[in-house]
Amino acid sequence: MNRYEIKVLIVEDKKDHIQVLEDTIEEFNESNENYLIKYKTSSTYEDSLSILLEDDFDVAIIDLSLSNTRLSGETLEGNKLINIITKKLRIPIIVRSGHPEDAKPDDLNDDNEFYKVYSKSEDASEILNQIKTWIESGLSQALKASGPIEEYLQNIFWVHFSENFNQWNSIEDKSTQQKSLLRYTFYLLQEYLGINGEDGSFEPFHSAEFYIYPPVRNNLFFGDILSHNDEYYFILTPACEMAQEKYSKVLLAKITNFEDVSGFSSTKQQFFDAMKQYTDSEMDVPKKVTKSRDELARWFRNGHSNSLGYHFIPPYSDFPGGFIDFQQLVSISPDDFPYQKILTVSSQFSKDVSSRFSLYYARQGQPNLNPDTIINILSS
Structure with missing residues (x-):
């Protein structure tokens, strides 16, 4: 079995500390x-x-003080190197220092998922376990310079742009042209990432892809999720009005808790009850479990017969998720706006919210036709 090669850069000027890492790596590779x-x-x-x-590295392990080439001033070379990596590269960083309190890069803090600080007195195997965790997530491989995005960009450049670049020649302003090309590149990346590269089939999205966090736009916009007094709301004001700032009110829909939507709550409970019986019995997956799972999944797809008037949105981090409730609307002046933006629903999903909201309020009924009369006509 071929093992995945993890490429690590070790930045350290003390031979004994290099030896500690080399010995730990040797033990890791053997086991x-x-x-x-x-x-x-x-x-x-x-x-x-x-x-x-x-x-092209997967991870960098950096000592803060490289005494042979200390820069002028108080800034440590390790911090300087970290600042360059965060601006130019996309690889996780580990600081291993005798003085971890001196780790003070410009744009990183201790909460950053891809920046970890260790003292040299700590067991070096913990560093390798952290590297293994990063690699298993798949993110660093996806985004690094030799990852699949680079392959997609190669295709976009040579297959798409090289054949059609003259279509952009009519844009005289170069800044506008560049933004147009970047948007088109993004659309093509979405096309590539939405399919399975082996057979061209569509791949399901992970629920974390539903949101953009932190939000990119500072201004309020359609698809933003807001928080106020431990309640959550979704902005329904049309994107065209908000983009052109032609609105005097912001239309919000309350996000109702999962447990407060009775049809969903009962369906979820039926599934978990069926799962408990299945796990306790150690049998093959019974039809009851499959049926209740499919019934629950219809709520996730907004296709359940009882989901009319609601739109499912998944949990994310501290946001509990829920249902956008088209029946609970509120209109607020942007001049007196106590709500805090916490998330944005990505455009891949927000456009469906707009469509279902319009459909809900555009419903038209008709009088019931007499079925006996129609049956008589059809049978004659």
Whole structure:
């Protein structure tokens, strides 16, 4: 079985500390069946920059003080190197220092998922376990310079733009032209990422893709999720009005808790009850479980017969999720707006909210036809 190679850059000027990491890596490689760590070492700030430009790494382990090439002033070379990585590269960073309190990069804090600080007194195997966790997430491989996005961009450049670039020649303003090309690149990336590369079939989206966090836009916009007094709301004001600032009120729909939508709550409970019986019995998955799961999934797809007037949105981090309730609307002046924006629903999903909201209020009924009369006509 081929093991996945993890490429690590070690930036350290003390030979004994390099040896500690090398010994720990050797033990990791001997005991791990799925991953093989390969590494390069550098002892100076300048060499580290050169190596980062020459090679493609998954992770960097950085000592803060590289005494051989200390820069002028109080700034440590390790912090300088971290600042360059965060601006130029997309790889996780581990600081391993005798003085971890000196780790003070410009744009990172201790809560950052891809920046971890360790003291040299800590067990180095914890660092390798953290690297393994990052690699298993798949994110660093997806976004690094040799990842699939680069492959897609190659196709976009040579297959799409090279054949049709003259279509953009009519745009005289170069800044406008560049933004148009970037938007088109984004649309093409969405097309590539929405299909299975092997057979061209459509792939299901992960629920985390439903949201943009933190929100990109500072101004209020259609699709924003707002918080106020422990309640949540969805902005329904049409995007065209908000983009042109032609609105005097912001239309909000309350997001109702899952448990307060009785049809969903009972369907969910039926599924979990069926699952409990299944796990307790250690049988093959029975039809009852499959049926109740499919019934619950209809709510997720907004296709359940009882979901008219609601739109399901999944949980995300501290946001509990719920149902956008088209029956609970409120109109608020933007001049007196106590709500806080916490999330934005991505355009892939928000456009369906707009469609279902319009459909809900555009319903038209008709008088009931006499079925006996129609049957008599059809039978004659």
